[in-house]
Amino acid sequence: CNNWGDAAWGASLQPFRRILPPKYENGFNTPIGSDVDRLYNGYKKPNPRKISSQLLSTNQVTDDPDITGMVMQWGQFLDHDLGHSMESVARQTFRTGETCSGSCESEAPCF
Numbered sequence: 001c002n003n004w005g006d007a008a009w010g011a012s013l014q015p016f017r018r019i020l021p022p023k024y025e026n027g028f029n030t031p032i033g034s035d036v037d038r039l040y041n042g043y044k045k046p047n048p049r050k051i052s053s054q055l056l057s058t059n060q061v062t063d064d065p066d067i068t069g070m071v072m073q074w075g076q077f078l079d080h081d082l083g084h085s086m087e088s089v090a091r092q093t094f095r096t097g098e099t100c101s102g103s104c105e106s107e108a109p110c111f
Helices: 048-055 069-081
Strands: none
Touching: none
């Protein structure tokens, strides 16, 4: 417990307060971009994985004399531990029952 006044603040599996209201493709629970053929401002939404792979990839890896792999591990810890959404309680897709880690499809609730 990090907050004696309100023990739920910062506790695991507690959602963060949203800065902006949520926006879903179907108005309820589908992430924006799930329908790959839907147009937004006249354009299709690009695949986020493809964008990050193209923007953050390199053909040459160089050692850094000041930073170790622990910096990356710390970033992973922060990202996974302090993320801005609650962890899904389901581990399988609703439609097929396939495990979320076994597919790259945008199937609820695995998005």
